[in-house]
Amino acid sequence: MPFIPHTDTDVEQMLGAIGASSVEALFDEIPAALRCGRLDRVPERMTEMEITRLMHERADADGRPLNFIGAGAYEHHVPAAVWEIVTRGEFYSAYTPYQAEASQGTLQVIYEFQTMMCGLTGLDVSNASLYDGATALAEALLMAVRANRKSKSHRILMPRSVSPVYRQVVHAICAAQQLKLVELDYDPATGATPEAALAEHAGSDIAAVVIPHPNFFGCFEAVDSMTDWAHANGALAVAVVNPIALALTRAPGEWGEQGVDICCGEGQPLGSPLSSGGPYFGFMTCKQALVRQLPGRIVGRTLDMDGKPGFALTLQAREQHIRRGKATSNICTNQGLLVTAATIHMSILGPVGLQQVARASMANTRKLVAALTELPGIEPVFTGAGFHEAVLRFDQPVRPLVDALGERGVIGGYALEGVYPELTNCLLVCATETKTDADIDTYVQTLAALMRPASAA
Amino acid sequence: MPFIPHTDTDVEQMLGAIGASSVEALFDEIPAALRCGRLDRVPERMTEMEITRLMHERADADGRPLNFIGAGAYEHHVPAAVWEIVTRGEFYSAYTPYQAEASQGTLQVIYEFQTMMCGLTGLDVSNASLYDGATALAEALLMAVRANRKSKSHRILMPRSVSPVYRQVVHAICAAQQLKLVELDYDPATGATPEAALAEHAGSDIAAVVIPHPNFFGCFEAVDSMTDWAHANGALAVAVVNPIALALTRAPGEWGEQGVDICCGEGQPLGSPLSSGGPYFGFMTCKQALVRQLPGRIVGRTLDMDGKPGFALTLQAREQHIRRGKATSNICTNQGLLVTAATIHMSILGPVGLQQVARASMANTRKLVAALTELPGIEPVFTGAGFHEAVLRFDQPVRPLVDALGERGVIGGYALEGVYPELTNCLLVCATETKTDADIDTYVQTLAALMRPASAA
């Protein structure tokens, strides 16, 4: 009986103590008609040896192709130490730190994490994580609507340069609470949101303006003027950022005159492997004044009975287990282990490490773009300076190329036309610090071989 | 500076405290003529990201072929829990437990290990490991010569059915101390050492008789009569065993009238992955009376100042750091981490698990032999019942077949003719519990395709 320690003697003695004739008898409150039969579609058990082999085979089937997609999930080097520590039983198999005295390890990690996220984003308070970047944005907007004292509006200005998936998730989560997303188009030349797109909404009642940094195309927005515009128009400024970009660029807390009110984003680039899309974690920081509207857990430092400092969950009155239907969010379990990974990751990389990763990623994407656009039939789409992602337009359909590249071990990029119909034949490509010149060359050579017939055509 | 925490300020302050002008000055006692220049053949450093990639590429180059070799190193399933715990920093990065009070974890593990090895082998005392099975046998024979009170002889009866490599290692290590290995031939029909081979030496002065169990061919020896013969002739009986075999077969401590005096062997099948041959560990157990001749570390249970039980290294007067030139061996660092793995492995498998592994391995080898000998041109060589290894004779040279199989992802067996010239065209094959019927079929099919032309010839 895998994972069950009971011997026959144990079972007998235990039933004796209970006064039950059999284990079956313990279920006698369940109406007989409801009792289920054999679970036919669950296969017979495998030993650990057998499942190990099966999983290796499945992993091998997918291989480790050369990846040039970003689009919200970035391949970065994660120091081996990170996951060797994260998966220690004491972190891995602990629960949410409800019993603070027996959970000082997890609690201190979160406190350190909060400090780091405040530092990176230039804001005052951080929570202990949300599910992922997309849901973090959804929660940030719900929070903005709750927190905005100048406006009761539920309208949100949402640039189309925000990840289309994020926009979908925000819609799925916030629509029932009547949030209205008003889209702002991007400038087809620069890829960024033009001032005019905002100006159009001047004077109308708006709860919040979303500012992506960098945006989905890898382009930088005019973060200062957008922040100021939001504040001038009674809206909160909500930044959605790639934390790696913050290593080189001004902190959202310092954008414009007053800084953004809320900053959120996908924490994956900070120590979470790509891992098919999760588990990652969403982060959120805000100004001190908004702390009571912040969703999710928060750890605070306090004192024990002897006056010694220690850590505990705090401001729990915001949360569902206390406030129930009136909580700031329904979130309960969050992404603790990934936060632990991020905290260790950021500690090991430090400021210099994070900056170097950011620089190398930017430089590599530049190189990739330069190399690919040397091929006939490939052009950059946007002129603005960007981070570690870029959009390229092909003179031919990109999906077949992506498929063909995939068969040759190159994951070539993300085809944009599904989500931006106007960007036909456009590919979003990315090269982080993990890519060498040889990798870029492999991509270019493989692609060149595939494109030739089409270009000739 | 990878792995160096010093800031410039640190260096400056430290030199100040030392009163040295530079770090170079700290080496001023080294004659200038001896100082070395640049290490030209050491390549420039790689980041962890770069070496990770290189090692992945090298690992991929070797792949994970289907392995049918045993010959002293056996592929068994190792529960994932084993190495996840073994590589915890507290085990992985601790030193030999010289400060007992700060090393109770390691010490208790070894005490538990010693208990398990005594249980498996049916003897009284175990040490805390030797380097590997081959050196364990060498140490066992040196020990036997020291311990044998009836004989001052340095002659050892060594069956040729003992692993040829073990015999080479014993020779390399023991020759300088004048040990003489007298070889006993095996019965070409059964693969085991015939009584007559021993009988020849009756009455001559002999220090010890080596009894392999099972022997290199996978065959069982007449362990009881060999043990008794040794004792009748004033020799010590030294067993060299595969610990997995002991799950099903009588403990060496119970062989013959009095049991063997010393038992040793390769611990690898108990939780060490194949890992290109190491690190593994040698084990050694013996009768209580011989404990002061036992080489290597031993952990004992004792009491602390409060009368509470605890663990410490003991009988250190046997060891080189105390006894120096007169120590039982020069061994110092042993294979602690593998012992930790073995202790966890044996705890998780338990008696039933170990028995099932042994049974499945035996049964699989039977199946493999049956399937291969159905092919024309392949015959079993020995008749005796064996453990999870067997010798097959081919009607054609085996080395080219092994190479060709290797290219097709099947590691087909170990060609014996290099070490047993009489066993031309013979292959030692093995199928542990890790092999499925489909694997065996793959082997057979792949081989059949390769053999056809030769059989036809």
Place this chain on the structure above:
Amino acid sequence: MTESLIFEHSRPGRSASAQYPAGDFDVDLPAGLERTSELGLPEVSELQAVRHFTRLSQLNFSIDTHFYPLGSCTMKYNPRACNRLAMLPEFLSRHPLAPVSASQGFLACMYDLQEILKDVTGMKGVSLTPMAGAQGEFAGVAMIRAYHDARGDTGRTEILVPDAAHGTNPATATMCGYVAREIPTDDNGDVDVEALKAALGPQTAGIMLTNPSTLGVFERRISEISKLVHEAGGLLYYDGANLNAILGKVRPGDMGFDVIHMNLHKTFSTPHGGGGPGSGAVGVSERLLPYMPIPVVGKANDDSFRWLDEDDLPQSIGRLSGFMGNAGVLLRAYVYARMLGRDGMHRVAEFAALNANYLMARLEQAGFDLAFPGRRASHEFIVTLKRQHKSVGVTATDVAKRLLDHGFHAPTVYFPLLVPECLLIEPTETESKEALDAFVDAMIAIAKEAEDDIEHLRGAPYTMPVRRLDDVRAARQLDVRYQPDDQAA
């Protein structure tokens, strides 16, 4: 044992330089966008980081080190194989948007898991994307809403929730734009059916139940409740956070539920990780199939696996995560499910119930009061200290903190809220009888201490890295990030 903050180990100019590319890179940031402030990250060596976090880890209780009978949380053994196999390099390096041709191995696991979950819940479809129980609830209630909306049945504004329900249930109802209306519990721990009847009406969108309830007892009139709710036009939501109670014994689908979320981080033993990640996969009945959150994994005609997205499920409630949820958690759950296998699934509830009922019987015999005496425990049960609170002033917190000193994690306290001074105790099926017996001994010792020396008990814990912490101060003098000029709090 405590450990200073990582920031206190920091020195300007120190770094783990094996971990990032050296050299000057050619980057051109738009003017004025350059970072001006410090990043606020510590500057430490790799060893310092490893040592710091290793030491921090040792300050935690965890399943791998302690019995952890935290009710409603299912702290059972997390097989290490699940972790190891989910972390094979190929799985870790797979980009979520990689083409399906390079994803068949991963997708096969997900498809298989969907099938297994369908079978154990008795539902018709499963979507794996929700990232924790609460998001599963959101998905479920959003599907209920989508169902009513699709039928033009837009007057339904209420979700009924028993008063004992987990806080996520009413919070979810709110997030989905509903009003949560509480239904009381009767003295036996069952839903008050008369109150339910009174509450049902054309405004009822549905009810969120868990059965066995969070009170640890099985709702015996479930078929009747199901009938009543359906007759009122509402749908039934099953909070399957605690499927450990019934796995292989009774299926939510067979009880008449329309939708369920599962906490794979409980029943399917993926780790809790000190607060996540989780996975809140949802299962649905026939009528909610069109609304499942995307993506789902389907089979193509050639038996290869593919994503089902908005094209396949145009009525879907949409996407709830950037990709497909906590994929790595799902891989762990899959490995676990395969190692359990069919018989193992049936055994989960059997031995979870055996352990719970045994522990309940032993504690009752030892003089503790049960919240619902005479009922069977499900996988968990409730001890109430109401009597002892009255007599000697002991609180559930006192007992919880003192258990830590005895080497046991505390049960869940003060949940469900309606039972005074309650300890919700869930031993799980992976604990041995000896562990349960030792826990009983500790409880007896603590009860005795409460009689003999309540002051000492109130000072507990004594053996943890810190003594009892001041929560009020934590909330009032908010200190939620380290600032270099801080004095220790």
Place this chain on the structure above:
Amino acid sequence: MTESLIFEHSRPGRSASAQYPAGDFDVDLPAGLERTSELGLPEVSELQAVRHFTRLSQLNFSIDTHFYPLGSCTMKYNPRACNRLAMLPEFLSRHPLAPVSASQGFLACMYDLQEILKDVTGMKGVSLTPMAGAQGEFAGVAMIRAYHDARGDTGRTEILVPDAAHGTNPATATMCGYVAREIPTDDNGDVDVEALKAALGPQTAGIMLTNPSTLGVFERRISEISKLVHEAGGLLYYDGANLNAILGKVRPGDMGFDVIHMNLHKTFSTPHGGGGPGSGAVGVSERLLPYMPIPVVGKANDDSFRWLDEDDLPQSIGRLSGFMGNAGVLLRAYVYARMLGRDGMHRVAEFAALNANYLMARLEQAGFDLAFPGRRASHEFIVTLKRQHKSVGVTATDVAKRLLDHGFHAPTVYFPLLVPECLLIEPTETESKEALDAFVDAMIAIAKEAEDDIEHLRGAPYTMPVRRLDDVRAARQLDVRYQPDDQAA
């Protein structure tokens, strides 16, 4: 905190059944060979085993948790990448006898490592097979013997060993059939050259030295010693266990040594694992090349890698392990070497020396006596408590045990044997200045305690899982395995 024995968790019939094949297998053992006694293994669940060993691990000090200035042991940071990469599934599953065609990746690593080790030692050939320092010593002295034998120079019966040498040196000499003859050390920690001259003769097979010596000082007259020994017809053996002292600063080959072993588990940072595994790779000068232990990795004409064995090295001293030694350890050392790179090699000794000299200076300033004042520390140095032992009766053991209470592992004590009440202190290059400063503070506090309250000091440690253990009892009332009817010792 202590933990019961695993056997005490055992119950007949319990097992971790996910871990072995179920079913009946057809096996036919020869009659009478069947096992008759119990195996003596515990019967526990997987969780019980995980919990037991996780808890046990927490009872250890280790580099990952504590500063560990154990002299002659080089307890520096073991980069986790080394472990992770050595444990890639392909490396773990490679059978040692797999054909070279399926081994090129592994062999490339070994070949590269050989080259790197040649360069850092200044030797002409390297064999990686010895499995720890002591086996490396054996290989080295066996090669010296083989060299003399090959020349028919068979009258050499002695190996010279300084009195300060590690115990493995004389023990190795014995194992190689030599008599170990001790050479005294002078007051400055150098070899007494006059005594050496007197000892040299036609019976001299060679000398085993380490430089810097185990006294932590550099042997300044090494060239002279080398000349003397060679002139007497002997060879020079370098005990390179502690190469951390000189890496990139001076090479044993350049100092005139003929053979060296290296402890890769020290200088190349492979883990000590609570007592191994190690790796004692040997390097040789030109004249010992033919005798290297096999196998060695060579390059074939087509630049592929291959094993060099008895066919290539017919005069080899032979095989010292079943396959090629501790391959997995060698992979770790290789990864480490590549991450250090050329400049990193040079830095090892620099920062090891900086830390040692700093710590030495601080302790001297704090009033501690150095065994060799006025000398530079190498990577380590010796404090002697002779004076304090006389005045207040404090022993090196007292200080060692009390350091544990201060959160530091103790230095090596009572080695080298010739310095009374000695503490051999090796901080290593991976420790920060703060760690060293904190250690000095602890030493000062302990020195003060020795003056103020020697009885209390003698009772140390107070904060470990056990108090000071009775070693005499351990040896006299030998209890080296658990027997079920045992009372606790």
